[in-house]
């Protein structure tokens with residue numbers, strides 16, 4: 001005789017409910033892991049994808065970075081999971097190819113085939129649009145006109161920015177630029193960034 005309240009049908013319902021609950025838990029864990037990966041700063045060996053425009057989320061190759069620019073605005077991407085680290089805009093990276101002979105020694109040591117990487121968020125109040133001055137190898141922030149010399153570690157040449165753009169070491173793997181280390185300095189800005 002079946003005990004009241006534990007009919008086979010009810011057991012099946014409970015089993016299904018338990019399974020569904022565990023499924024939700026597992027899905028929640030995966031979502032949390034994905035969110036963590038998307039928020040994480042660039043990690044060594046990450047590839048780069050375009051941050052916006054018609055080619056958003058497409059892989060950035062050497063062919064996409066012509067000599068003397070213009071810079072590409074990118075996000076890092078985990079090469080194994082293909083997760084793009086776009087949860088924080090402070091993960092945006094400017095990539096531009098310059099003549100290696102124009103780079104100072106520290107910048108050249110971090111560069112790969114003349115390609116340099118920097119945080120794409122202005123250290124003043126956090127704008128992330130740029131005007132490119134190819135002859136000088138300088139990016140200018142249109143918000144308050146700070147200028148950063150990408151040949152020389154993105155040091156500030158003019159304007160109110162209080163510090164250089166953090167640099168990101170690079171390597172070339174299989175014909176594409178990849179992250180070679182962590183940001184040197186903290187990406188962010190002076191009024192609420194970080």
Ligand code: FES
Pocket residue numbers: 122123124125126127141142143144145146159160161
């Ligand atoms: S936000 Fe770039 S100069 Fe002010």
